[in-house]
Amino acid sequence: MIEFNEVTKRYSNGTIGLQDATFRIEKGEFVFIIGPSGSGKSTLLKLILHEEVPTEGEVYVNGFGIHDMDRSEIPYLRRGLGVVFQDFRLLPNKSVYDNVSFAMQIVEAQPRDIRRQVPIALALVGLSKKARVYPHQLSGGEQQRVALARAIVNNPSVLVADEPTGNLDPATSWEIMKLLDDINQRGTTVLVATHEKSIVDDMKKRVLCLEYGHISHDVQKGNYTNED
Amino acid sequence: MKIRTIKYMISEGFTNTYKNLLMSLASVSMVIASLLIFGIFLMITINLIFNLNQIQKDVEIDVFLKRDVAIMEADAIELKIKNDERVLRYERLSKEQTFYELVAMLEEDSRLLEGLTPDFLYEQFRIHLKDPADSEVFSNELSTMAGIDDIVFPQELVNKMSLILRWTNVGTVVVLVVLLIISVSIIANTIKLTVYARRKEIGIMKYVGANDWFIRWPFIIEGMIIGLFGAVSSFVITSYLYNEVEAYVNQEAAAYGISNVLRIVPLGTMYAQILFVYVIIGLVMGAVGSIISVRKHLNV
């Protein structure tokens, strides 16, 4: 499903983003990526999305070799991935419904499928009633739910979230994490980079911990501060 | 590409042009300005070519035969002229004909010719070549034949005309290329603003897995709309101004009695061709400008 083989990412200015990382994530897993600021969490996720390419080593995602891939294949890699960011990245001039349907339009989905899938995705994140509302009329948590609905509407096999609760209060963060868990229960592989100590500790998921670009721990049912 | 995708792209293109109305209008006016300048050069070229062609039609080579030329010699010369591929048409004028032409030309002053007979004049060939630029070579070839007294053609004029024609063509092409580059970069800048304003959207599209052409097309359409509006407006302005100039100059020329030398060509059926050229140039400029400005932002 996702495989990193002795992967090193060195940025053009010489900074090490990730060093010698090797791990495997199976279909249907839920994995927290944790570690101090600058430890390489975002770098790891960017490699999965082919936003960056590895300097050394091999990265496989859904059968695509990120380290050795044609530019023209990138859209097809990404159609199998859903992505959520800390800053939501909604389109302010489109309604909630249009923000979500947009993701289906641009992969040229059938209008019939769009009309069916968008309400399902909105219902899943609990925003059915706000379909006609615009992003600025929503709270941060609600905006992130829209982003989640957009990320899952094309039924990706992997969902990648980079600090999805970074801008949210603890209660709202919990709701979002619960949603991610729901999505995972429905069969989607979920990767979440986060600093949320208490949530990671409570959810008892696999935890991949980074320090200075190295993988320092990789524990099933782990805690944020895992001493093995 | 699917029909609904094409619809989506066209509507996006129009929406963006409208949302960026001010910038779009600024770009449109730059396109208008460039095409106006191009238009001025184009019109000058068209008029030069037309007038030069008019003049060329009148360029003739006069071959004067010796007074005592033998019939056989004159016939040999005629045969040579008749069989030459470069000759458009020719006339053989007898001494009588040249004499009566002269009488007609002098009008009331023809009294001067009193007492003279056609024998006083020369037999003559009056030749029009397909391309007056061949005049010199043709004359040199002919001059070796027996029975010719003199060959006269407007050498200076012929040389100057071919020079003017060549440089006018070069000039129009250069002006066109320069203006195209300027306009393309101006359109590129406008689209760059749209692209910049929508970089978030482009980023999201990339993350969701839209392919490059899907992202590019709405911008290309936006550029083409700008180019098209610019081209059509510019055409309208150009043809209006041209008509004004045409009417004015032709009227003045008539007033001074120089209509035969200075004449502005009526464009007539050429309007459609000019509009076509403008529209093509506008569309191409817009598309190229957009492709240039979107390129950088696609590498996410």
Ligand SMILES: Nc1ncnc2c1ncn2[C@@H]1O[C@H](COP(=O)(O)OP(=O)(O)OP(=O)(O)O)[C@@H](O)[C@H]1O
């Ligand atoms: N585009 C880049 N060019 C150069 N260096 C970069 C770039 N992106 C990240 N880095 C560096 O790579 C290292 C890892 O960065 P990364 O963004 O992966 O950290 P992170 O774990 O996501 O941090 P945070 O928790 O603050 O988001 C850092 O030292 C960072 O400065």
Ligand SMILES: [Mg+2]
């Ligand atoms: Mg980060």
